[in-house]
Amino acid sequence: MASVKERGQVLILFTLLISTIIISISVLHAQNILAGMETSRTMMMFPKEEIRNLKDLAGIAVKKMPPAKWGEYSSDIYDQVRVLYSQKGVYGDLIISESGSKVILNFISGDVEYSETMNCAGGECK
């Protein structure tokens, strides 16, 4: 009877051992899913469309801008973009400088701070 009891204990011990291994693996698995979801969420929530739209707008503004009036035109664009973005709780602006050969783009929200200087010489922003 003693030997049977010992075998029972060994069985329980092995079961515990295997269970612990499996639990560890399942925890790892669960962590991976969580990390994956967080990463995809961060990527999906990044305001890339807002920034692309601002860049498109910069290109259009430079094309439509009368060269002689670039200062006033820039000021009009800057004021309107800033006010329109402010009602959405984010800061966005477009600053046309150096007679329209450079455009500075700023986008600042709670999560993202983005700034870019585009070279717009010749009417095409890069």
Added chain:
Amino acid sequence: MNTKGQTFTLEGVASALILLLALYTLYQSSLVISPMWSEAVNVQTKIKAQDTLKILDTYEKVDGNFYTDSLQGMIVNLRNCCLGVNCEPNEDYCTPNEDFSYSLGVVLGDYDYRLELYWVESGTVKSAVLVDRTPSPNAVAASRYILLNNSELRDSVFYRNGVEDWRPMIFEVRLIVWRP
């Protein structure tokens, strides 16, 4: 002895599998957090709305006019109507032209939508609802900014008399989309 050992091992594996099943179910149920999934669905709807606005955003012109079903053409063709809360009861509210409404409906498919327009006048934001439908609680908004010069707005309700033709005006077209 050998047979018993194998039986014990099998029992061990079987019990471990049961434990694994229980744990897996537990982890799965705790992982599927509903706000996260609803957020993922919201993001998909938002991407749909953003793509729709991007498709309709074209500065190309035919014979000097914007396509009537583009965002630009829609704004330019808001004529002989009134915007905002200043409308008299006998006046027509501004609504998008038929071509635009048709194209927007085709691109959006099963989704229902509301369309709003925002612009700046004397430093303050003005707005108008062009398509007035009541969104459901899971509605998502997307915006597109459009730049038009005063000369391009001639004949539209946005034309500013006495202002130079080159003066720019930026519009925010806001599309609110939801599944009915």
